[in-house]
Amino acid sequence: MGQISTNGEIGARLRAFRKRRGLTQEQLAERIGVTFQQVQQYERGSSRLNAERLQQIASALDIPVGALFDDKDERALTEDEMRLVKGYRSLSSDEIRSFVLSSIASPVCSRKAGS
Known part of the structure; x- marks a missing residue:
């Protein structure tokens, strides 16, 4: 307890x-x-x-x-994080969700521009 x-x-x-x-x-x-x-x-x-x-x-x-x-x-989620979650949940297909997840998880996204 x-x-x-x-x-x-x-x-x-x-x-x-x-x-x-x-x-x-x-x-x-x-x-x-x-x-x-x-x-x-x-x-x-x-x-x-x-x-x-x-x-x-x-x-x-x-x-x-x-x-x-x-x-x-x-x-608890920030306002921006909540917007991301709501946006993700509103996606119409598993294919799109998979693309979004792979885009976020990609090392390319975490690199600084021009590196």
């Missing part, structure tokens, strides 16, 4: 994800229907988050709820 996260740990992860998404406390507050002062309290760990609010925050940040509890999920 995993260790229980404290309000402070959850708040720190919330702050990290918010910043990673490029959102201000005001913007996150607007998305979840609270004041920015309430977001400050969540991030400091001085105010508890109920299940409904956790779900709203996770949705607003486009992360799984579990990411707020588990350090392993600290590496």
Whole structure:
């Protein structure tokens, strides 16, 4: 069984994800229907988050709820990475997906231009 996260740990992860998404406390507050002062309290760990609010925050940040509890999920995708995943999933054929994967994995892609 995993260790229980404290309000402070959850708040720190919330702050990290918010910043990673490029959102201000005001913007996150607007998305979840609270004041920015309430977001400050969540991030400091001085105010508890109920299940409904956790779900709203996770949705607003486009992360799984579990990411707020588990350090392993600290590496949640950036906005650009999410766009890549969504684009890949929207590809219409396995052949195209295979081409994209081989292009990304190719050593040519990792070389600097003109090398």
